[in-house]
Amino acid sequence: MFKSIESMIDINEHDFHRLDLNLLLVFTALLRERSVTRAARCLYLGQPAISASLGRLRAFAGDDLFVRTAQGMEPTTHALALAERLKPVLEGLSAALFTTSAFDPSSSDRTFSLGMFDIGEVTLGPELLGDMEAEAPRVRLALRPVDRANAVAQLEAGTLDLAITDTGATTQWIRTKPLFQEFFACIFDPKVVRARIPISLKDYLAYPHLLTSFGGEFVGYVDEVLEQRGLARHVTMTTTRFSTLPFVLRRFRGIASLPGTAARELGGALGLAVSPLPVEVPPVDLSLVWHARHETDAGHQWLRELVYRVCMRFAPPEVHKPKSLNRTTGRVQRTRRR
Structure with missing residues (x-):
């Protein structure tokens, strides 16, 4: 679960206004190379730039940090103590910014x-x-x-x-x-709704309907399409849950319209008839979203x-094309009908 940034990072950002974080790269390069020349080479900078950065580091730390000797630029005691404290911070920062965390699904407990x-x-x-x-x-x-x-x-x-x-x-x-386009279909109990498959518009409008509506409205996609043709269906009940509809239909003489993939799955499991809608209803474009x-x-x-x-x-075998059912077997077959 994603936590709020406020609870994860506890720093005073104003403390960093006085420090150019690039100076820390100069510090680590000098610590490793013990030479202004070699530090400049590995950072792709000129020696004057390294010397200027060292001057700023000394002013910020209140310490010489590096002393020139016959063996090179030797770190002071304060520089070594500072390096000890900075090491895990800089390594952690490098890992966080430039290393992709590994993920092993076979052992992860996320x-x-x-x-x-x-x-x-x-x-x-x-x-x-x-x-x-x-x-x-x-x-x-x-x-x-x-x-x-x-x-x-x-x-x-x-x-x-x-x-x-x-x-x-x-x-x-x-x-x-x-993902794919989801076309709508309708389901009903063939024992009480006497309609052939695919259902005709006349039969579709003759029976009461159940509707999924997240806001409790009695008007959905299908009703808007029917209204454009001067038609209307009678919606008896609305629910916020698609999964409720098939179970209600087993005890109700009516029809429900829902996404085709769900209609086929639930219709087959519960013994309900599944049919394409007898009107052209725009499909829904489903996507993964993150x-x-x-x-x-x-x-x-x-x-x-x-x-x-x-x-x-669960995607339709032909993208952008809905499915209809064979009139006799009820099996899905490919067709251009909607």
Whole structure:
């Protein structure tokens, strides 16, 4: 989990205004080379520049730091004590800025947070756990609810490491990786909804509907498309959770429209009929979304690759094309119909 910067770094920035941090490079070079000439050569500077920097270092430290002898520039006791204290700081700074931390999924015990729609937890969750068990048995994954309205805010706040969503508006610090276009389908219990597959517009409008609405509205994508054609459906119930709909339909004489990948997974598991929508509804462009702070994190890179790989198993076989079902078998077949 990402912690606030205020709780991680406790320094007085004003103390550094008096010191050019590049002077520390001169200090370490002189300490190692014991020669102004050799220090200048390894830093690609002229000898006068090194001498001037040493003068500034002496003024800042209140000590000569290096004394010229027959053997070269010998460090003073104060310089050696200063070097002892600076060594772990400078090495840590170098590692933090210029070394990519290794990540071994087979031994890591990191915890990641992944945001997605609840229906994604139902469909993707088992696949993610299966791959994690094989690759990273000690890694833990916290699945959190997310929607288009709050995904970016959660990523920026650090409460999420990664999200699967249609991004909407982003900021310059947000990174995305396209997954696929998600087309909508509808599901219903064929025992009570007497409609052929693919369902006709007449039958689609004849039955009551269930709707997923994060804000509680009774109008969604489908209703906007129907309104443009002078049509309307009757929405009986709304819920904030996609995963609720299939279970309600087993006891309700109605229809629900939801993302096609989820419709196929849940429809097959619960014995519900799945059909393409009888109206053209714009697809949703799904993406992996994360904050730039994680861009080079080796563990996060592994997580992104894992989630991407699992997501693409659920992608339609033909990108940008929805699927319809065979009228007799109910099996998915490729077609240009929507």
